[in-house]
Amino acid sequence: MKATCYTRLLSIFLYIGALCVFVSFKGPNLGFEHATSELHWTVLPNSFITISGSSNINTFGCEASGVFQAEPLRGMVAKDGVSVNMKGAIRIAIGQFDCNHRMLTADLRKTLKADAYPEMAIRFMSLERMPLCDGGTDYITGKVIIELAGQRKPFNIRCSFSKTSTGYRLEGSRAFSFADFDLSPPKKAGGLVKVKDDFDVTFTLLLNNCH
Template sequence: MKFLQFAFLFHLMLQPSFQNGLIAQKQKMIVFDHAKSSIEIMGTTNVSDFGCAYNVRLPKDTLMIALKNAEKMLEIKGASLRLPIKSFKCDNSPMTSDFRKLLKAEEHPYINIKLIGIYKIESLKNHAEIAINIAGVQKHFTIATHIEKTDEAYLCEGNPELCITDFGIEAPEKFFGMVKVNEDITVAFSLSFSVYDL
């Protein structure tokens, strides 16, 4: 979402060049409002729900933007994010420990996210193509996002669903199979940020 660190706003900021079929490159700095931003991974078991929130300040980011009027897609270069798994805190300490084991944090300590491009459509609802690497396995996804612009900042939100077995992670069982984690998880992000020219 940054989870996706998300330069989705460039679809709005640079829309005239995109519509005219021009190719341009710009550098921008994104500064997140940590008090208004959140990233959470949520899942369910056969007995309860759980949530694990990212607990570390999101860094400033510099992105190289390439605009190409190809198939109505805004191509983004250099937009990537590394989220330390140990920076996610769950509802309680045992659950946090189980979450880290589930995502194989000792062998693969980061969730890596790369923003590849944004499909331009007429409303503020966009589709972004991203690559996510969890537990050493990378997969490509197309996710729906929503962008809102206020007087002071941009707000980008989304809640894509992922299947952990796509990343070679087996849904665990506890207490002799009495508690089972479901394969599907949701990554909910709400990112408030401002953008500055370099």
């Protein structure tokens, strides 16, 4: 009788031990197999980019929409299992920015050296993690390289990722200075109108899917 009880207890302990080993080895793998490790975004043509700033007199905003070239944005989870290595860029002709004011538009193009460097590019390098696709607004930080006026500079940009009626929206904005790109803000009317050194670049990218 004692031998039978001992045998049963031993069987139970062996079963529990085997179950723990199975879970410890299989559990994480099951989670990884069902996790998204890649993303592929197509940027839709109704996306737009805005450059905004101010002078000692007023503010201004110059927008380019639906006229830029976009490579597919691709991402792969990095070796750390969290961050995402990105490839892809959006390119916009400086001549396409419209400030709704002829002289201001001409000044912006001249300041950004449009004749020598006709394009601006935002090249995506990484995201801190995969964005959430739960229908709410998710905030993530990404690293980009801005190519402007012959300069190529890395920056971190805080982005929001949200669902729309037709897909998803990725929005990012960052303050820059003309000095970041070795540029001087324009001056007009004998220096009486002075554009401030700081300006913002905001992009709103409409995407075809989440991942």
